[in-house]
Amino acid sequence: SRAKDVIIPAKPPVSFFSSRSPVLDLFQGQLDYAEYVRRDSEVALLFFYAPWCGQSIAARSEIEQAANQLSDQVLFVAINCWWNQGKCRKQKHFFYFPVIYLYHRSFGPIEYKGPMSAVYIEKFVRRVMKPLLYIPSQSELLDFLSNYEPGVLGYFEFSGSPQPPGYLTFFTSALHSLKKDYLGTIRFGVITNKHLAKLVSLVQSGSVYLHRHFNTSLVFPREVVSYTAENIHKWALENREALLRWLRPHGGKSLLLNNELKKGPALLVFVPFNPLAESHPLIDEITEVALEYNNCHGDQVVERLLQHLRRVDGPVFRPLAPEPPAQLPEPPLITASPCCNTVVLPHWHSVSRTHNVCELCVNQTTGGVRPSSVGMPQCSFFEMAAALDSFYLKEQTFYHVASGSIECSNFLSSYSPFSYYTACCRTINRAMTGFIDAGHSVFETPTIALSSLEKKCEADPPGSVPHIEENSYLFPGVDMSSTDFTGLSCRTNKTLNIYLLDSNLFWLYAERLGAPSATRVKEFAAIVDVKEESHYILDPKQALRKLTLESFIQNFSVLYSPLKRHLIGSDSAQFPSQHLITEVTTDTFWEVVLQKQDVLLLYYAPWCGFCPSLNHVFIQLARLLPTDTFTVARIDVSQNDLPWEFMVDRLPTVLFFPCNRKDRSVKYPEDLPITLPNLLRFILHHSDPASAPQNLANPPTKECLQSEAVFPQGHISHLEREIWKLRAEISTLQRAQVQVEAQLSSARRDEHRLLRQKQTLEKQHSLLQRHSEQLQALYEQKTLELQEVARKLQELADASENLLTENTWLKILVATMERKLEGKDGATALSAPREATSDHPEPPGPPRLPGSSLPPSNSSSTLASERSNENRTD
Secondary structure (H helix, E strand, O other): OOOOOOOOOOOOOOOOOOOOOOOEEEOOOOHHHHHHHHOOOOEEEEEEEOOOOHHHHHHHHHHHHHHHHHOOOOEEEEEEOOOOOOHHHHHOOOOOOOEEEEEEOOEEEEEEOOOOOHHHHHHHHHHHHOOEEEEOOHHHHHHHHOOOOOEEEEEOOOOOOOOOOOHHHHHHHHHHHHHHOOOOOOEEEEEOOHHHHHHOOOOOOOEEEEEOOOOOOEEOOOOOOOOOHHHHHHHHHHHOOOOOEEOOOOOOOOHHHHHHHOOOOEEEEEEOOOOOOOOOHHHHHHHHHHHHHHOOOOOHHHHHHHHHHHOOOOOOOOOOOOOOOOOOOOOOOOOEEEEEEEEEOOOOOHHHHOOOEEEEEEEOOOOOOOOOOOOOOOOOHHHHHHHHHHHHHOHHHOOOOOOOOOEEEEEOOOOOOOOEEEEEEEOOOHHHHHHHHHHOHHHOOOOOOOOOOOOOOOOOOHHHOOOOEOOOOOOOOOOOOOOOOOOHHHOOOOOOEEEEEEHHHHHHHHHHHOOOOOOOOOOEEEEEEOOOOEEEEOOOOOOOOHHHHHHHHHHHHOOOOOOOOOOOOOOHHHOOOOOOOEEEOOOOHHHHHOOOOEEEEEEEOOOOOOHHHHHHHHHHHHHHOOOOOEEEEEEEOOOOOOOHHHOOOOOOEEEEEOOOOHHHOEEOOOOOOOOHHHHHHHHHHHHOHHHOOOOOOOOOOHHHHHHHHHHHHHHHHHHHHHHHHHHHHHHHHHHHHHHHHHHHHHHHHHHHHHHHHHHHHHHHHHHHHHHHHHHHHHHHHHHHHHHHHHHHHHHHHHHHHHHHHHHHHHHHHHHHHHHHHHHHHHHHHHHHHHHHHHOOOOOOOOOOOOOOOOOHHHHHHHHHHHHHHHHHHO
8 A cells, every 4th residue: 555644743732831820821822812811901021932942941930030020010921922723823923932022001012132031021021110210309310310321301290280291202202212222221210390300401391301421411302303202212312322331242142242342442341230229339330430431521510420429328328338449559550660771872773863862761560450559670781671672673663753842652572571661752952962972981872782582692791781770761741651530531542432241141251351260259341452453351350349440441541551462372281291292372372482492383273274284294393303402382373362473474384483592583484395304404594593693792702602502513413313314214215115116017017918808808798798788689579579479369368268158158048048949839739739630731741750840930930039028028
């Protein structure tokens, strides 16, 4: 039998919520009943779910928690919108689950798109229940205006009427705001006191006021725009001012962060947030920081709001007030060590075309952001030498025309662990500089820049040490640091956008930025600058308070920020140390590269297709070179950040860091194949001290050259032994190659012979195949002829069988007729003799024997009469 498709009918739906739950569960998708019960409730929440949806299952407990708190005021209805026989599935076409709709009487639906958390859902439902905030006193008015979210105030007089004109429109506009913006960033309040209304410039009943902190506050223009709920909401949305903004990205990858970070540098503050709490002390401190940061013109209204935020009064708010933070000293923006050098530039120097005297200072910081006293270490001669190196490398920094103005520049040293150097230059009279040159040799600048990493191999002649002044600046009029935080956003070209994120929901983002994963207090702050491809984090050891945030923002906003770019790297513990090739991470980079060895570093990434092909080359190189004097390392740049001066623009890339000359690292040529012989030549060439530039003014001593030559000589002897071993192996391989070639020639001859035999066999095979095809065709033809003969024989057999059957039936019929005729003849014979004898004499003729049949004519007539009788009888 043919198999039939079997369709298993869908299982009948079951209840999604328990019977004890305050949520009405319509698990059969009864949408019409849900609409019926909704009309009898002032506020209703409809929860559309799919039983198989994981997010619906996760949100079930959150909906139940919110229903337990609000079931006496709000109707909670859950509808199964996946059951194919339910009306919800037929009428609603949702693209995702779950979906939450709220209705305030006849207004709705208001879709909730916030976090599926009980506290957030309950907060949103309460906003729908009471979209307007009643403001009876001046203190509550200041609370409303000092909030970080934009606020809209409406003034209505309820003395003459229980529902003054325009109140219902204003109420509906608040619901429209919740419908368009599920975050509820615009708050709506109502003032009924005439004196309070005058404080915000509201005189007439029905007026609407939009408060803005830094721009001019606005009153809704009823003469120009129609006073409707849609227009009020649209007017408030277009003219609002965002002081702080909450970010609630969806999932681990969200375009929301990408779009916001493209607007400029962003301060991301992660705080634990409870939407149902009556007060948020930490957010009030952040709001105070944002107000001071953006208060560029010293607005009196902003100052009044700041005073209101700073004070804690009233017994109701005292238990919720935060403990005052410890008084910490104001952090210095740039903690400079007392190490400066006055440099008179020679005529050949390019900077001397615009400036001829510079004050060079070594600035050091220890973190740069902690609001505590920072020690000021004394710098050494080698630090000043490194500063001179970096200064001469940064000649292009000064490009203005010669003038008497002072121009300062901060710059990082390329290969120095120190923070940065400051150089302030200006043009003075050349005669004065000549006097200084003639009388004070300490101002003379060395002709060759010194390197702070060449301590072992540099002589220390007294005349080459530059002049160092203790805590003195050549240009005291230059203000290198400013501690005024108020209005800082208008005094810097690195203005920050401040965002808030709930650390209870989005701590994953904080961990990706550098926050510790195991922490008791989930508070964290980071500055992300997408344009500069860098981000900075607030020290996790510090408490997130107003002073620390201000110091963090100040250190970022200065022209040459002392903040250190935060580097994210892999965990070094997952890489074993006993390997031929050392795996370098962000944490171990300086330890590996700056060690007293030659270091060859390979930059790679897992997505680089060519990088794995170099593994055997570097393994052979690591086996050849002694591990006590040479290190072969590699770093995965897709997982480990490095300082900008050590980043590369292509993969794979090889850098060589010579011993005792780490500042003279060399990049492997891009046009040269990365092979073992090329790498050995590259290492020998750049590890040779003769390839390094010589200091003509202060030539190295004989002992210095001998100490430098010991290391390469050991290299050369070891490499020569390895080369002899390689040559012996090469000769052995050549002999083996000759044998293999002889075997290959014999195999080729055998291959040709087999090929000829194969061709002969193929020809025979083709002939046999054609013969087989002919026989197959003949066989098919004979088969068809035999089938035709068999068919004809079968037809003859069938015809013969039919004839035999008909003959048998005829015989039976004839016999039957004969018996009938005999019976009739016998009856007639009894009466006929008498009549014949009396009436008709027998005609003459031969005598008829008894039992003889009638003549044929009589019998045929008799037979015809019998047939007619049978027909009549039937």
